[in-house]
Amino acid sequence: xxxxxxxxxxxxxxxxxxxxxxxxxxxxxxxxxxxxxxxxxxxxxxxxxxxxxxxxxxxxxxxxxxxxxxxxxxxxxxxxxxxxxxxxxxxxxxxxxxxxxxxxxxxxxxxxxxxxxxxxxxxxxxxxxxxxxxxxxxxxxxxxxxxxxxxxxxxxxxxxxxxxxxxxxxxxxxxxxxxxxxxxxxxxxxxxxxxxxxxxxxxxxxxxxxxxxxxxxxxxxxxxxxxxxxxxxxxxxxxxxxxxxxxxxxxxxxxxxxxxxxxxxxxxxxxxxxxxxxxxxxxxxxxxxxxxxxxxxxxxxxxxxxxxxxxxxxxxxxxxxxxxxxxxxxxxxxxxxxxxxxxxxxxxxxxxxxxxxxxxxxxxxxxxxxxxxxxxxxxxxxxxxxxxxxxxxxxxxxxxxxxxxxxxxxxxxxxxxxxxxxxxxxxxxxxxxxxxxxxxxxxxxxxxxxxxxxxxxxxxxxxxxxxxxxxxxxxxxxxxxxxxx
Amino acid sequence: xxxxxxxxxxxxxxxxxxxxxxxxxxxxxxxxxxxxxxxxxxxxxxxxxxxxxxxxxxxxxxxxxxxxxxxxxxxxxxxxxxxxxxxxxxxxxxxxxxxxxxxxxxxxxxxxxxxxxxxxxxxxxxxxxxxxxxxxxxxxxxxxxxxxxxxxxxxxxxxxxxxxxxxxxxxxxxxxxxxxxxxxxxxxxxxxxxxxxxxxxxxxxxxxxxxxxxxxxxxxxxxxxxxxxxxxxxxxxxxxxxxxxxxxxxxxxxxxxx
Numbered sequence: 164x165x166x167x168x169x170x171x172x173x174x175x176x177x178x179x180x181x182x183x184x185x186x187x188x189x190x191x192x193x194x195x196x197x198x199x200x201x202x203x204x205x206x207x208x209x210x211x212x213x214x215x216x217x218x219x220x221x222x223x224x225x226x227x228x229x230x231x232x233x234x235x236x237x238x239x240x241x242x243x244x245x246x247x248x249x250x251x252x253x254x255x256x257x258x259x260x261x262x263x264x265x266x267x268x269x270x271x272x273x274x275x276x277x278x279x280x281x282x283x284x285x286x287x288x289x290x291x292x293x294x295x296x297x298x299x300x301x302x303x304x305x306x307x308x309x310x311x312x313x314x315x316x317x318x319x320x321x322x323x324x325x326x327x328x329x330x331x332x333x334x335x336x337x338x339x340x341x342x343x344x345x346x347x348x349x350x351x352x353x354x355x356x357x358x359x360x361x362x363x364x365x366x367x368x369x370x371x372x373x374x375x376x377x378x379x380x381x382x383x384x385x386x387x388x389x390x391x392x393x394x395x396x397x398x399x400x401x402x403x404x405x406x407x408x409x410x411x412x413x414x415x416x417x418x419x420x421x422x423x424x425x426x427x428x429x430x431x432x433x434x435x436x437x438x439x440x441x442x443x444x445x446x447x448x449x450x451x452x453x454x455x456x457x458x459x460x461x462x463x464x465x466x467x468x469x470x471x472x473x474x475x476x477x478x479x480x481x482x483x484x485x486x487x488x489x490x491x492x493x494x495x496x497x498x499x500x501x502x503x504x505x506x507x508x509x510x511x512x513x514x515x516x517x518x519x520x521x522x523x524x525x526x527x528x529x530x531x532x533x534x535x536x537x538x539x540x541x542x543x544x545x546x547x548x549x550x551x552x553x554x555x556x557x558x559x560x561x562x563x564x565x566x567x568x569x570x571x572x573x574x575x576x577x578x579x580x581x582x583x584x585x586x587x588x589x590x591x592x593x594x595x596x597x598x599x600x601x602x603x604x605x606x607x608x609x610x611x612x613x614x615x616x617x618x619x620x621x622x623x624x625x626x627x628x629x630x631x632x633x634x635x636x637x638x639x640x641x642x643x644x645x646x647x648x
Numbered sequence: 649x650x651x652x653x654x655x656x657x658x659x660x661x662x663x664x665x666x667x668x669x670x671x672x673x674x675x676x677x678x679x680x681x682x683x684x685x686x687x688x689x690x691x692x693x694x695x696x697x698x699x700x701x702x703x704x705x706x707x708x709x710x711x712x713x714x715x716x717x718x719x720x721x722x723x724x725x726x727x728x729x730x731x732x733x734x735x736x737x738x739x740x741x742x743x744x745x746x747x748x749x750x751x752x753x754x755x756x757x758x759x760x761x762x763x764x765x766x767x768x769x770x771x772x773x774x775x776x777x778x779x780x781x782x783x784x785x786x787x788x789x790x791x792x793x794x795x796x797x798x799x800x801x802x803x804x805x806x807x808x809x810x811x812x813x814x815x816x817x818x819x820x821x822x823x824x825x826x827x828x829x830x831x832x833x834x835x836x837x838x839x840x841x842x843x844x845x846x847x848x849x850x851x852x853x854x855x856x857x858x859x860x861x862x863x864x865x866x867x868x869x870x871x872x873x874x875x876x877x878x879x880x881x882x883x884x885x886x887x888x889x890x891x892x893x894x895x896x897x898x899x900x901x902x903x904x905x906x
C-alpha cells in the first residue's frame with residue numbers, strides 16, 4: 164500500500180484554489196464591539212428604528228453572555244479563545260452609493276467572482292440560476308431581479324429588503340432564530356451587515372434556482388450575514404449558497420444565521436456547498452464557521468429540506484434544523500461533511516415535531532481523513548401533541564487513514580407513544596481491497612478513492628440541484644487530496 | 649517472445665515464503681491452468697501478477713510483453729492488459745456497475761492514447777456482452793456487486809473482462825461457489841474470449857471447470873513450486889488420484905536447499 168499512501172498524501176496536499184486576495188479599497192469600522200459600533204452599522208445601512216432596537220437588544224444579550232463566558236462549549240471541537248474585541252465588524256468594498264447596474268460595480272469585484280466561476284453578468288449566467296453576491300459584509304449584486312419581480316418573487320440583499328419590505332422583515336426576522344437562541348445567534352443579530360432575502364408569494368413556484376455566493380476578502384474581519392426566506396402559502400423555492408475565502412494565517416470568524424419560514428403547503432429546499440478556507444496542512448488559519456440555521460414549517464403540509472456539503476472551514480459548528488409545527492409537515496436533512504488535515508466539524512440537525520403526522524428524514528455522511536475530526540450531533544424530539552410522528556435517521560461515517568476520528572451523538576426524545584422512530588448507523592474504512600479492486604480495473608488511486616467516496620455520498624448528492632451536484636463531487640475530490648492511508 | 653515470462657519468482661507474505669521459485673512462460677493464444685491444493689500459492693501467484701502490493705517479491709522477475717511487470721502499479725498493469733477475475737469480488741456502494749465499467753474502460757483507453765468512449769458508443773457494445781453472460785441489464789444500474797448473489801458476482805467479473813478485453817486474463821478460482829448452470833454460463837463467456845491474441849491463466853482447485861474451459865497446459869503447484877506440468881489429461885489424473893500422490897512425489901524430489 165505504500166504507493167497508495169503516497170498518492171493519497173499528494174492528493175491531500177493540493178492547494179486551496181480559491182485562496183487569492185482581491186485588492187480593493189474597503190470601508191470599515193474600528194475594531195471591537197460595543198453599543199456604538201452597533202449604532203454605526205445600523206446608521207450606515209439607514210435602518211428604521213425597529214431594526215436598531217432589535218440589534219441593541221441582541222447586543223445587550225450577547226454582552227451578558229460574553230461576560231458570563233457563555234460561548235457554547237459542548238461541541239466536540241477545540242479552539243483557542245476568540246478575542247471579540249479584535250474583530251472588525253463591518254467592512255464593505257468602497258462603491259458609489261445607489262448602484263443601479265453591474266457596470267458601476269468595481270471591476271475587481273466582478274473579476275473576483277469570475278475567477279470563482281460565478282460570473283455576475285447575466286448573459287454569462289448559468290441558465291436558470293439567479294445569484295446574489297455578498298462580498299465581505301455587503302451584497303454587491305443580485306441578478307435576474309426583474310424577471311423574478313414579474314412573478315412577485317422578492318430576491319434581494321437583506322439591506323434592500325429592510326428598506327423596501329420592512330413589514331415582511333419585521334414580521335419574520337428573529338421568528339425562527341430569536342436573538343436569545345445562542346451566543347453566536349445573539350452576536351449575529353447585533354452586528355449582521357447583509358445577506359439575502361427571499362419572499363415567494365402565494366401559489367408561486369419560483370422558476371429559477373436562487374443562489375447566494377458569499378466571499379470573505381478583507382483581513383481581520385468577521386462575516387456575519389443573515390438570510391431570511393419566506394415561502395407563502397403553496398409557494399416553492401430552491402435556494403443554494405456557496406462560499407469561499409482567501410488563504411490567511413489567522414482564523415476568521417463567520418457567524419451567520421439563516422431563517423426559513425414555510426406557510427401552508429409551501430416548500431423550501433435549501434442547499435449549501437460550504438468551501439470556506441479550511442486552513443493549511445498543519446492546521447494554521449481557516450474559517451471558524453459557527454452558524455445557526457433553522458426552518459419553521461409553520462403551515463400544514465409544508466416542507467423544508469436542508470442539503471449541505473461541508474468541505475471547508477477549520478471548524479464547522481452548524482445544525483440546520485426544522486421545527487415541524489404545521490400538521491403533516493415534513494423536515495429533511497441531507498449532509499456530507501468532510502474533514503481533512505486538522506479540520507474539525509461538529510454538525511447535524513434538530514427535528515422538533517410539534518404537529519400531528521409530521522415526519523422527518525436525516526441522512527448524514529461524515530468523512531474523516533488526515534487528522535480530521537468529524538462529529539454528527541442530532542436531536543429528534545417528538546412532543547406530546549405530535550401524534551403519528553415519524554423519523555428516519557441514517558448516520559454513516561467513513562474513515563480514511565488511521566489518524567482521524569468519527570463521532571456520533573444522536574439524541575432522541577419521545578413524548579408521544581404513537582411515534583415511529585428508526586435509527587441506522589455505520590462506520591467503515593476505505594478498504595485496501597476496495598481500492599485494489601478499482602485499481603486492478605485501471606483506475607488511478609486518487610480516482611479510485613474519489614469514486615468510493617462519491618458512492619458513499621450518493622444519497623446526499625442526488626438531493627442537490629444538478630449542476631451543483633457535479634460541483635460538489637469535484638470539490639470532494641479536491642478536498643480529499645492526500646488522504647487515504 | 650512470450651506474452652508472459654515468469655522467471656524464478658520468490659514471494660513472501662508476512663515473512664513467510666509462499667512462492668519458492670516459479671518459472672512459467674505463457675504465449676498469446678494459450679490457456680494455462682494452475683492447479684494445486686489449498687495453501688500451495690495459487691492465489692498468491694494471481695495476486696502478484698495483478699500487482700497487489702501486500703506481497704513482497706524477494707527474487708526473480710516477471711516480464712509482460714518484455715516490460716518489467718514488477719515495476720508497474722496495479723493500474724498500470726491493468727492498462728497494459730492484465731486483468732484478474734477476483735475470487736472474492738468487492739462491493740462498492742453508490743457506484744453503478746455501468747458507470748464503473750465505463751470509467752475503467754476509459755481509464756484504460758486514455759492510458760493507451762485512445763479516445764474515451766461516450767455512453768452512445770458504450771451501450772450497444774455493453775449490451776452485447778451482457779447477452780453473452782446472460783445478465784439482466786437492470787442489474788447494471790445497481791451498485792457495483794452490492795446485493796449480488798455469489799454467481800452474479802462471478803458472472804460480473806467475466807462481464808468486466810469481456811468489456812475490458814485484456815491481453816492476459818487471470819481467473820482466480822472463478823468456479824468456487826458456482827452452481828452448475830452458472831458455471832456453464834461463465835465458461836461460455838470465457839471461451840468466447842479465447843483468441844490468438846489473448847492468454848488466460850485459470851487458477852482452480854477442481855478439474856470440474858476444466859471440462860468447460862479446456863486448457864492447453866496444466867501446471868500443478870505444491871508448496872510454492874510447480875511440481876508437474878502437462879496437457880489437459882493431467883487435470884483428469886489429479887481428479888482421479890487427488891493431490892496426495894503428487895505431494896508425496898514432490899517432497900521426495902524437492903531440493904534440500906530450498
